[in-house]
Amino acid sequence: MSDNTAATTYGSYLKIDELLSLQQPRSAGPEHDEMLFIIIHQVYELWFKELLHEFDHVMRLLEGDESHRSQHTLKRILTILKVMVAQLDILETMTPLEFLSFRERLDAASGFQSDQFRQIEFLLGVKSEQAIRRFPDGSRPRAALERRYRELTLWDAFLRYLARERYAVPAADLARDVIAPPAPSPEIQQILIDLYRRDSKNAELCERLVDLDEGVQEWRYRHVKMVERTIGSRQGTGGSAGAEYLRETIGRPIFPDLWAIRSQL
């Protein structure tokens, strides 16, 4: 190694100095619990980044008909989701009064404005123009959301994969408007019932998608409960009705057909 090239170290590779300079509490003091609040949100944003990285990989694997590797990657996504749900326990050690001690310093800041969370929703089929318009023209979040708005959802990639596996997926489903949420389809449900009965490889893949759906619903449920116990029925800092708004987002399946067939299997 030449003299003027510094050896790579743990600190230089992971940019630890930069990372540790990014937690900047805004409350006077600062209030003790604000550090936890900042760190946990930053950790979530890193997990969101990793999830998007893995979801993009799953899409490419499905496009390449690599069922086994798609399942493997979905398994990793699910494992991360479980960790994300479990991390809410840490934030629940913060009492309502501890949160109120710095809440007003958040102004309008809220997870509501997380573009990476919206990108994940878009990829799963929950797309909204309103979510895009929240970000200024030309900004990174806006460009990322505009791109994902037009792209196939995970369900579309899965249906195309099934068609290549010689399932008779109706042409209308393959050509559906990718902006609309995946709607229940009796034809697809019949295909899935047959698939579950005679195609264990693809039935496993379907089960991983159900796991994913359940995992996202679990996160939503736990987040609402945390919100209820921390701020009750107060409005959110992002301007919504708070827990009341969040409760409306629970229990909506991402892949309705995979749930609809359960009673017929």
Ligand code: HEM
């Ligand atoms: C004390 C802790 C927390 C409270 C009181 C809280 C409160 C809220 C509220 C009230 C909303 C509704 C939108 C609004 O602000 O009006 C919301 C949305 C959201 N929060 Fe939290 N939150 C907390 C922690 C977290 C954490 C740690 C994350 C992780 C990133 C997070 C992510 C989100 C996301 C992604 C949304 C949008 C959900 C949707 O639109 O479906 N929140 N939060």
